[in-house]
Amino acid sequence: MSDTQDYIETYYRDTLKSDKSRPVLDGEMRADVCVIGGGLAGLSTALGLAEYKKKVILLEANRIGWGASGRNGGFVAKGYACGYRQLVKQVGLPHTKELHKLATHGRALIKKRIENYKIDCGPVLNGVLGVSWNKNEQGVRDYIDFMQTELKAPLEYWTEEQVRSVCKTERYHEGFYSPEDYQFHPLNYAHGLAGGIESHGGQIFEKTKALSIDEKKDGGYIVHTAQGKVVCDQVVLSCSIYIDGALSTKLKYAAFPVYTYVMVTTPIPEEILDSALAMRYAIFDNRFAQDYYRRLPDNRILWGGRVDLSGNTQNLAQVMLRDLLKVYPQLEGHVQADYAWGGALCYAPHKMPQIGELKPGLWYNTCFGGHGLVPTSVGGDVVSSAIATGDERYKLFKPFSKLWFAGGPLSPYIAQSVYYAWRLRDFVRNLKN
Numbered sequence: 457m458s459d460t461q462d463y464i465e466t467y468y469r470d471t472l473k474s475d476k477s478r479p480v481l482d483g484e485m486r487a488d489v490c491v492i493g494g495g496l497a498g499l500s501t502a503l504g505l506a507e508y509k510k511k512v513i514l515l516e517a518n519r520i521g522w523g524a525s526g527r528n529g530g531f532v533a534k535g536y537a538c539g540y541r542q543l544v545k546q547v548g549l550p551h552t553k554e555l556h557k558l559a560t561h562g563r564a565l566i567k568k569r570i571e572n573y574k575i576d577c578g579p580v581l582n583g584v585l586g587v588s589w590n591k592n593e594q595g596v597r598d599y600i601d602f603m604q605t606e607l608k609a610p611l612e613y614w615t616e617e618q619v620r621s622v623c624k625t626e627r628y629h630e631g632f633y634s635p636e637d638y639q640f641h642p643l644n645y646a647h648g649l650a651g652g653i654e655s656h657g658g659q660i661f662e663k664t665k666a667l668s669i670d671e672k673k674d675g676g677y678i679v680h681t682a683q684g685k686v687v688c689d690q691v692v693l694s695c696s697i698y699i700d701g702a703l704s705t706k707l708k709y710a711a712f713p714v715y716t717y718v719m720v721t722t723p724i725p726e727e728i729l730d731s732a733l734a735m736r737y738a739i740f741d742n743r744f745a746q747d748y749y750r751r752l753p754d755n756r757i758l759w760g761g762r763v764d765l766s767g768n769t770q771n772l773a774q775v776m777l778r779d780l781l782k783v784y785p786q787l788e789g790h791v792q793a794d795y796a797w798g799g800a801l802c803y804a805p806h807k808m809p810q811i812g813e814l815k816p817g818l819w820y821n822t823c824f825g826g827h828g829l830v831p832t833s834v835g836g837d838v839v840s841s842a843i844a845t846g847d848e849r850y851k852l853f854k855p856f857s858k859l860w861f862a863g864g865p866l867s868p869y870i871a872q873s874v875y876y877a878w879r880l881r882d883f884v885r886n887l888k889n
């Protein structure tokens with residue numbers, strides 16, 4: 457019996473523009489590069505390689521965008537999961553500026569590809585608003601000042617009055633507005649990238665799990681699947697938290713899984729929705745276990761939030777609906793949950809992507825955490841250009857590419873402790889306000 461899976465039930469699955477499936481690999485194939493994993497990290501890498509005219513084969517164990525890449529909030533925002541100020545502490549300001557340059561390029565590359573490959577993943581709406589759950593005017597001003605002065609990011613300060621004029625809730629205080637970040641339909645984008653790869657002659661196989669990798673004596677690798685193999689010069693591992701120890705125990709134990717969740721409401725009459733959310737920017741609050749949400753084109757709300765280590769989706773729809781009604785009680789009686797799902801994030805202890813080479817020609821491009829849409833574009837860009845042209849920008853990730861043991865079988869407990877510590881911090885902040 458097959459252990460591959462179809463898409464889980466999500467709003468994105470049900471609004472796919474074209475659910476084109478790809479064949480299972482059957483027999484022996486030859487490629488310059490075999491990319492393993494059909495999330496946005498693998499797809500962006502494979503498309504970059506195909507654009508450089510490399511013969512590329514991508515293997516996906518389930519379906520294109522089946523993992524986090526087809527289940528996320530759809531916020532395309534610059535930056536990395538670890539946050540820029542944390543990054544300065546880890547690698548210093550000059551290095552942070554270089555990583556920020558890559559993120560700016562990565563975000564622009566997504567828009568360029570949407571245009572070049574005519575990817576129907578809209579509406580692509582600019583504008584992301586970060587709001588304070590607790591009053592924190594000076595903190596927000598300091599953050600904007602840092603982002604404007606050091607990283608030239610055009611963030612705008614919003615007063616409490618401005619925030620509440622569009623998010624009609626007393627839960628929020630001041631905020632910052634980022635005009636260049638945007639939102640889109642991530643699963644349609646993933647399919648668009650797949651189409652782009654194929655338009656350059658690249659090949660994609662779904663329901664084709666890479667089971668093992670052998671190094672060839674005369675150089676290069678053989679990737680084995682249940683019904684076939686790919687003989688290639690180089691391999692890229694973009695398997696996120698699903699990485700199997702048979703492909704790399706180092707990568708498997710250098711990360712731990714964290715789960716986060718999304719609920720989508722039924723359509724809400726426009727005037728009632730306007731009484732709560734009077735604009736279409738994507739919104740997130742500043743807690744660790746934050747709410748992140750946006751209006752969908754058909755007047756639903758996509759509500760994301762919660763993080764834990766269980767991945768348990770029992771009663772999820774009702775739990776998430778309650779979270780929404782805590783912020784917007786005026787929607788009570790007008791709104792129901794139509795979809796609810798969870799997804800797994802891949803975290804390293806430093807919260808930065810892991811990008812590098814395990815050995816010559818065996819690359820990894822993974823571990824993007826809860827802020828992955830722009831960074832997967834960055835990872836795909838730097839790894840594909842490193843392979844195709846010898847470009848060394850990927851080395852900017854060197855400080856994070858040491859594959860430290862992240863706890864192995866104990867990783868869930870380590871992650872749970874970190875999670876509780878952050879929740880405790882939110883709780884204490886609430887008490888103070």
Ligand SMILES: Cc1cc2nc3c(=O)[nH]c(=O)nc-3n(C[C@H](O)[C@H](O)[C@H](O)COP(=O)(O)OP(=O)(O)OC[C@H]3O[C@@H](n4cnc5c(N)ncnc54)[C@H](O)[C@@H]3O)c2cc1C
Binds near residue numbers: 521667696798
């Ligand atoms: C609910 C949720 C909300 C989120 N919201 C946002 C957001 O709004 N903005 C943002 O920037 N980020 C967000 N993220 C994070 C973002 O989605 C991820 O960081 C990003 O999609 C990770 O991409 P990936 O390709 O590394 O992993 P995935 O998308 O998980 O892809 C990995 C793929 O590898 C395949 N695979 C694994 N092993 C093998 C194998 N042996 N052979 C073949 N294939 C294999 C898997 O089947 C899977 O499809 C969110 C994530 C979740 C879960």
